[in-house]
Amino acid sequence: MFWTSWFLAILAVALAWPVPVFLARAAWPARAPVAAMVLWQSIALAGGLSMIGAMLCYGLVPLGDNLASGLQGLAQIVVGRQSLDTLGLVHAFALSAAALLSAHLIFTLWLTFFRIERQRRRHRDLLNLLSSPSIDRPDTLVISHQAPVAYCLPGGSRSVTVLSEGLLDLLSPEELRAVLLHEQTHLSQRHHLLLWSFAAWRSALPWLPTSKLAQHAVSSLIEILADEVALRSVSKATLVTAIALVASGSAQLPADSLVADNAAKIDTPETTSARLGRLLAPAPALSAGRQGLVVAGALLLLALPTALLLVPGILA
Amino acid sequence: MATLGDLERAVMDLLWEHQEAITANTLRDLLTQRTTGDDTVAARPLAVTTVLTVLSRLEKKGLVERERSSRPHRYHAVTSREDHTAELMLEVLGSAPDREAVLARFIGTVSSGEAETLRKLLGR
Numbered sequence: 001m002f003w004t005s006w007f008l009a010i011l012a013v014a015l016a017w018p019v020p021v022f023l024a025r026a027a028w029p030a031r032a033p034v035a036a037m038v039l040w041q042s043i044a045l046a047g048g049l050s051m052i053g054a055m056l057c058y059g060l061v062p063l064g065d066n067l068a069s070g071l072q073g074l075a076q077i078v079v080g081r082q083s084l085d086t087l088g089l090v091h092a093f094a095l096s097a098a099a100l101l102s103a104h105l106i107f108t109l110w111l112t113f114f115r116i117e118r119q120r121r122r123h124r125d126l127l128n129l130l131s132s133p134s135i136d137r138p139d140t141l142v143i144s145h146q147a148p149v150a151y152c153l154p155g156g157s158r159s160v161t162v163l164s165e166g167l168l169d170l171l172s173p174e175e176l177r178a179v180l181l182h183e184q185t186h187l188s189q190r191h192h193l194l195l196w197s198f199a200a201w202r203s204a205l206p207w208l209p210t211s212k213l214a215q216h217a218v219s220s221l222i223e224i225l226a227d228e229v230a231l232r233s234v235s236k237a238t239l240v241t242a243i244a245l246v247a248s249g250s251a252q253l254p255a256d257s258l259v260a261d262n263a264a265k266i267d268t269p270e271t272t273s274a275r276l277g278r279l280l281a282p283a284p285a286l287s288a289g290r291q292g293l294v295v296a297g298a299l300l301l302l303a304l305p306t307a308l309l310l311v312p313g314i315l316a
Numbered sequence: 317m318a319t320l321g322d323l324e325r326a327v328m329d330l331l332w333e334h335q336e337a338i339t340a341n342t343l344r345d346l347l348t349q350r351t352t353g354d355d356t357v358a359a360r361p362l363a364v365t366t367v368l369t370v371l372s373r374l375e376k377k378g379l380v381e382r383e384r385s386s387r388p389h390r391y392h393a394v395t396s397r398e399d400h401t402a403e404l405m406l407e408v409l410g411s412a413p414d415r416e417a418v419l420a421r422f423i424g425t426v427s428s429g430e431a432e433t434l435r436k437l438l439g440r
Contacts, residue, residue: 112414119407119418125377126404128321129328130397145401149408150422162408179422186420195417219416244438246423248431250409272426273433 001065004308005057008050011305015047020210024217030278032286033224035294037194040214040221042298044201047210048105050305052098057309059095062086066312108204109197116196120155127153127162134163137180142168148249152183154192161187170249174234175242181230182239189229191222223275240279247272323370326350328379332397337383337390340367 020043023029029036060070063077063086074095076082084092127141134140140161148167153160161183163176171179186192198218202211230239286294308314330346331338338346344367371391374380379400383390408421426434 112417116414116417119414122377123404123407123418125379126400129325129379130401130404143401143404145405147405147409149405151408151419153419182422183420191420192417195420199414199417222420241438243423244434247426248434248438250423250426272423273430276434 001057001061001070004314005054005061008054008057008305008308012047012050012054015043015050015301016208016210019043020213024213027283028286029217029221030224031283032291032294033221033228035286035291035298037218037221037225038295039298039301040198040218041194042302043210044198044214046302046305048201049302049309052102052105053305053309055094055098055101059087059091059093059098062088062091067309068312105204109200112200112203113196116199120153123153124155124158124160127160131162137161140180148246150179150183150246152187154187154190159187166249167246170245171242174238175245178230178234178239178242179246181233182226185226185229186222189222189225191226194218194222220275224278227275227279236279240276243272243276243279320370320373323347323366324374327367327370327374328393328397331380331391331393334392337392339388339390340364340371341388343367343371343391 023036023039023043029039057067057070060067060074063073064070073082073086077084077087087095127143131141131143134142139159140163143162143164145164146166147164148170149162149164150167151162153162161180163179167179168176195218198211198215202215205211227239285291326347327343330343330350341364344362344364347362347367371380371382375382375391379394380391381394383392407415408419
């Protein structure tokens with residue numbers, strides 16, 4: 001139990017700092033976006049699990065040799081059959097910290113979900129009043145504004161893609177198709193769920209480097225994935241032109257200074273030129289074998305803390 | 317057949333056109349006048365209770381305010397259509413912390429230098 005807790009603590013520290021820093025600097029994730037996405041999720045989950053698990057195991061050391069017997073001992077204390085003194089102050093502190101951290105993580109996930117839902121509902125209410133449905137495309141709304149914007153608002157069966165009049169004026173039909181394919185991929189692949197969980201992870205542990213790096217990495221990976229799907233149906237030149245046109249158009253916004261000022265402050269995870277560069281000079285995709293290796297490694301990473309916690313007697 | 321959403325739009329359009337607050341009765345009359353021209357919305361005359369339902373929905377959404385000082389109550393839009401459009405665009409283009417999770421944009425923000433380079437490359 002004691003060694004289990006130390007091992008979990010080492011794993012937690014590794015996943016909180018050096019591992020995500022290395023992964024964020026690596027170039028290969030762009031060549032294997034799906035595998036990289038799985039790995040980031042595994043790092044986040046395994047990191048959280050080993051953080052909580054380390055404190056839990058350490059707290060239970062005086063009560064049993066493994067998680068099951070330790071928890072039994074804890075139950076005995078809670079119902080009053082065993083004195084609290086068997087636990088000791090330090091171990092009781094570790095147990096409380098484990099409980100607090102778990103509650104904090106779950107509560108933040110829940111809170112982030114409701115905050116995002118509320119913002120989406122407000123946005124949808126306004127859209128319903130200010131936009132008109134596109135004549136020739138289902139689930140598409142057109143908003144009367146000169147800035148060329150395209151985005152999707154997820155919401156189950158009420159998911160919509162929103163285009164501005166400025167965008168429709170700017171793009172050719174084929175370029176517009178590229179934009180729509182890109183946005184529909186975000187919706188069909190449920191990218192908002194990934195963004196939600198990583199946004200929650202970041203607001204739960206804002207001081208942890210991994211949470212910020214993970215959020216940035218995930219938001220650029222979903223752009224790669226959406227671009228990849230769009231490229232199956234439109235030519236690369238079309239997509240590149242569409243990206244460049246929308247990007248240069250939104251930078252020369254009208255005198256709407258409030259919008260422009262705010263837009264300038266965003267810390268974008270990745271610049272548009274990096275995205276264009278990758279499209280223009282693509283690195284070959286990682287071989288299937290290597291991608292499989294990454295996914296297997298990710299699953300192993302998640303299995304490690306789980307096994308340490310649940311299988312009795314792996315480490316004494 | 318008019319949905320509640322269509323009616324909400326029609327009511328908001330009227331409230332945005334009128335500077336001063338108006339009653340549900342006046343709104344009903346204006347809506348009926350507007351719809352007799354083209355028969356898209358109401359085949360049968362609109363009941364005042366329907367208008368009141370729509371108004372209370374809009375009030376809950378924070379788009380309409382009710383003036384309770386006089387009877388019958390008068391209603392007015394909280395802000396102009398332009399302000400709401402600006403609010404919407406600010407959410408799309410702006411830097412709210414959870415923006416990326418709320419909605420996914422085709423393009424992130426570009427710096428003006430970057431945009432200049434892109435325009436040159438495109439030759440437009």
